[in-house]
Amino acid sequence: MGISNQLKNQHLLWRAGFGPDTLPAEELPADSNKKLIKALFKASEKTPAYIDVADPAVKEIYMGMDEMYRQKRQLNEEQRKLIRDKSRDGIRALNITWLNQMVHSEQQLREKASLFWHGHFACRTVNIVHQQQLLDVIRRNALGKFPDLLREVSKSGAMLNFLNNNQNRKDRPNENFAREVMELFTMGRGNYTEDDIKEAARAFTGWGSNPAGEFLFRKGQHDTGRKKVLGKSGNFDGDDVLNILTEHPQTAQYITRKIYRYFVNETEQEDQVKWLADRFYKSGYDIAALLNDIFSSDWFYDQRNVGAIIKSPVLLIAGIRRAIPMQISNEEVQITLQRLLGQQLFYPPNVAGWPGGKSWIDSSSLMLRLRIPQMIYAEDTLTLKPKDDDDQMMGMKDKDDSKQKIKAFAQKRGGGQVIAATVNWDAYTKLFEKVSRENLLSSISGAVLQTSNSVTVNTLDKYVDASSRENYIKTATIQLMSTPEYQLC
Template sequence: MFLRLALRLQLFHYSIFRFYPKIKDSVKLSFWQPVKRKTIFLMGISNQLKNQHLLWRAGFGPDTVPVDELSSDSNKKLIKAIFKASEKVPAYIDVADPAIKEIYQGMEEMYRQKRQLTEEQRKLVRDRSRDGIRALNLTWLNQMVHSEQQLREKVSLFWHGHFACRTVNIVHQQQLLDAIRRNALGKFPDLLREVSKSGAMLNFLNNNQNRKDHPNENFAREVMELFTLGRGNYTEDDIKEAARAFTGWGSNASGNFVFRKNQHDTAKKKVLGKSGNFNGDDILDILIQHPQTAQYITRKVYRYFVNETENEEQIKWLADRFYKGGYDISALFQDIFTSDWFYDQRNVGSIIKSPVLLIAGIRRAIPMEISNEEVQITLQRLLGQQLFYPPNVAGWPGGKNWIDSSSLMLRLRIPQMIYAEDTLTLKPKDDDDQMMGMKDQGDRKQKMKAFAQKRGGGQVIAATVNWDAYTKLFEKISREKLLPAISSSVLQTSNSVTVSTLDKYIDNSSRENYIRSATIQLMSTPEYQLC
């Protein structure tokens, strides 16, 4: 309730009604005045709402499922189907240019011969890696939208933020993504170990520079603070000692893990009260054996998939079972989605959709093909969550941080932009990682302008929507019940938009146009930002 109120106060503060004249009366009434007219209420938790809640939290929202099926389908059978669909090991996403892979594969031999890449090769690596990461972004986003493995992709998105990593190396980046997607629903120790030994993470956290007599503490610190125990559950001495254990861990140019024995500190170390001649694997074992790791991971999962307002009793119950069950990630989510409290009214419609969830959710709800797919990357940047570009090592903060003065208006405009093929005139802030160093080169203004024209503002969301497939979802609904049915399908909140007011601004020229315009208007309300 507090989250919804805070969102509404921000909406008022940013003068939403000036931008949305067609729905402003409806939004004002539902926000600020007691409504005595006919309204759309979600009384209790219906079976339809339970199933939609599950589909939003265990995936990226409902796709083209008829309303009557969502109402009648067994929640238990739906849970079972969701887990079964995500059992299969996902295919490796490989979008890297063959020329890039060939260069990386040959670099080890070049190093042995003390040769360097030519300027032409360096330019090729920069340009093709940049394009490759953009292709990886869109390919994975399409998986989120279309894959039957909704749970695997949603949990992978969570781990993508948990194991936040930036690298302009497309080969390393897609290796890390593969490690996350394959292990997303497996055992956390396996996921932790594989991510920790990935070329992307070892380079990002500087462990290739971690050598005996000159230990680099960055990797050890983040493994404890962000990946396992959480801040405040270790000492600085623990970090220093663990860093010594991780000496010698590195990767080659192709991203494969390499243990450089001559760089490893073989002396005795003491970490979290345990002493021994530890190596990196020993440290990971010690961290896994600590119950605080289960508590820390479970708390993050709870905040992401259940509610940002924590319930200590529920978190403790989940964490204890997670720890005793050998850190089985799939079992943790089984415990969450099969618990009665997961479907409590306070948890439904309580989470602000992340930008990626918002984009993917709209695309799943209204089947469409976007001809200029890269506009989605521009939207990600404008909204504050571009895949493979986390803001820092801690990942995206999420929650109310998704909503600010620069993103809120755009969030509410997206459905209208798709409907009308409107122009996206905003331009993302500069990011030198994404500009590939262009900010620091000569003739900066000209290059930045060219980049912006190619990648940035002034784009139309050129979407071809399959409205026939969408309107068919409501073919069994009578005309007088149509708007309540659309609203209950589109929105997850009990604070409703007024039917009598919203009805004034819907296209009544035909049943099909009524369904289309009502859906877009409802998606343009603040309530749609919540799931």
């Protein structure tokens, strides 16, 4: 039995974006699926604007550092403190600004693909200038050609510093960058040898960046000798190695498999992955074409793939905000939620990024996920304290008086935050104005949940306020969003 047109279109909007926004109840069932796919790609065509939230004083320091180093001068304590404090503020602002793009931008597909690549090219740095540049590289190339994206990421100040390639010199090669490029960014473990890594590391010698994040090739530090990588020999440099990696069909297989697990299903169907990977490779790694192949395939809408993915914390938060129009006055509470739920933008757990899938859910994160809609509705207080993380705790963990500071920090950041959201309920209840009273619950349930086993009327009726039509719609929506089923898309 096929799925309804409405469920089909909602499936597409959850996977190719951050869920449906406020659409009248009768619209999604009527929309043509092919038209909707076309519209999603069309809306994401133009180059996104650069997100710049960095403090001008910090940017000025980074821009002038090269000159300072030439004059053998060091940053003074005041400048170091300014960079530390303002960079952390900047990364929080970058988080909120990008999250708002996910919620409000018409470029749903571009932002969703960017979130995928943000995890694929996982990078931790508290340098706001480098972090902004890397996000821009990812958002600009998210739907372009993978080799271009790979090259720009590999030459970004953020990634070169994070993976220690600034320390990669001839006679003293540092293998970290070469290893991650092969293991995590292109081929996947087991498809190259230790010798391939050693030789590739020699090719990447001399690649670095200046403090402003611009790529530098330090010719004097480059090993010009012959190298042998994946069976090919030559006087390779870093660009040559990236070409060798993308010319290898295994890279297309690895990237396709990862994209399939993210956009389709954690459990791959081998024949589908192989078909997609072959086409991806032949297209010169055209990411938009690969996604179009996925969303246009009949099997993408198979029952096994609908409601089969656990929403990541960022998708959950953005999805709720898209479904119910709201203004959040204390936007930083969303960062606390991200931390508590295990996915804080710009702070991946390690070089491999967030594992996703079932790892998103444990007993405490599930309880919090189920509470979020209620907290928005009742302006409830968030009293949980996120786990300590020195980057995010602003370097307070190793100070003598850190206990007091951490306590104050927790109170400020998550010790007692209310989700101060003003929901535009009028706009939301209006979506269901043409639905008869007896069909109201199934209509709301169909719009909110992506699972076919809809929550039964009897179960919900105990918790729903039926004193007026408006209250019924509001409370039924909140209750449905507070179910385990809502965690799936």
